[in-house]
Amino acid sequence: MARASFTPENLPLGNERIDQLMFLRELIDANKKVAQYQVLLQNTKLPSHLLLNPVMLNEAVQSTKIEGTQVTLDEVLEVEAQSRKNNKDVQEVLNYYQALRDGMDKLAFWPISTRLFKAMHVTLMSNDVRGGNRSPGEFRKIQNFIGPEGCTLETATYVPPQPQLVDTYMSNLEIYINDPQDQLDELIRVAIIHAQFETIHPFLDGNGRIGRILIPLYLFSKKIIDYPNFFLSEALERDKHKYYQFLNDTRYKGDWNQWIRFFLEAVILQSDKNIRLINGINRLYEHDLDAAQSLINSSGVKKLIDAIFQKPIFTVHSIASAAEISEATCRRYLSILEANRIIFSDGRQRSKTYYYYSLLDQLR
Incomplete structure (x- = not known):
């Protein structure tokens, strides 16, 4: 029934x-x-x-x-x-x-x-x-x-x-x-x-x-x-x-x-x-922004780090647009950040994808 x-x-x-x-x-x-x-x-x-x-x-x-x-x-x-x-x-x-x-x-x-x-x-x-x-x-x-x-x-x-x-x-x-x-x-x-x-x-x-x-x-x-x-x-x-x-x-x-x-x-x-997440992200942001600025002497690096926090998986094209910097400059900055293990990539020669695992681990 x-x-x-x-x-x-x-x-x-x-x-x-x-x-x-x-x-x-x-x-x-x-x-x-x-x-x-x-x-x-x-x-x-x-x-x-x-x-x-x-x-x-x-x-x-x-x-x-x-x-x-x-x-x-x-x-x-x-x-x-x-x-x-x-x-x-x-x-x-x-x-x-x-x-x-x-x-x-x-x-x-x-x-x-x-x-x-x-x-x-x-x-x-x-x-x-x-x-x-x-x-x-x-x-x-x-x-x-x-x-x-x-x-x-x-x-x-x-x-x-x-x-x-x-x-x-x-x-x-x-x-x-x-x-x-x-x-x-x-x-x-x-x-x-x-x-x-x-x-x-x-x-x-x-x-x-x-x-x-x-x-x-x-x-x-x-x-x-x-x-x-x-x-x-x-x-x-x-x-x-x-x-x-x-x-x-x-x-x-x-x-x-x-x-x-x-x-x-x-x-x-x-x-x-949420409280643990925000506290953890605050610490991460301070640490990685300081690290990036010590490696790259440019005002553009803060724009890049801010964009990466907004899009923790990205390509050169997508993150350069978000950060409002040129793709050539962005590629150079990303190479330095990757060499210092702040970000990681899939290793492709073309259309490389980058991963900001430190933030992803906190979000997941």
Whole structure:
């Protein structure tokens, strides 16, 4: 017998649904850690925008991994540097990255809204990727269901709301995002918002990825973070079966407290990792910039090191353009850095690809 389609609660949730004493310690710790990460970013030695490209690409890798795509950060960076042929798995990651950037850009003049979700979904499903023929940029008009690969409506673990109700539920979610009318902390709200988006499952494909992009966009829009660069996909992918189960428990058991505590634990885990990453990258940047400047007496070397932190896998052409120096000068600088084992290459005579492993090791 097929599981009936689910009927979600409208937001905001009733006060009886949430007992903050059950996750008060995690809430305090999560807010403290996110604030610590933001202060660290504001005072980093490395201009924080330089880290955005590799960190966002790593988020794209982790988020698509939850959906079953098997690709590494190195492979994506090699395709970006045009030293590796593209494929559909890498393109899914690049689409996620671009959808994330599109969402960030559009927040300057759009609220978080149905319009924004649909625009990001078009980007996510572009370039002939898996699911690209499943109504990109449009809410679903047919019933969908969720479960293990090969499952049917009869064996699904979750059946979202009927398609004719999607617009109504998404309108309620949009109102809650922009005018919540409750007294909850923003980290609790974003946990609820993410779960509600996944419960509605408004698209035929790509719901998990759009729902995870929503997390940093929401925190940025509420000024909890200074830039939409706090990503939870890696922490959620680590415990993905718990992630799915606790989402389902909000639906069929009404257990929001368990889900919120799990979400806050993921925030704490990711904050700790982000803090270690920034501290490690600060030390690396200082050390390798000093080393490079001692080897190359030119103001252009700082531009080159900054560009390498932005693109840790690169060719002469791609990094010279990013650093705004000539290819001849760039080639000479790279030869010195490679001779001193600051960077490494694949050893080809032509179209050589370079790897800045010191940063890659920290990002992976």
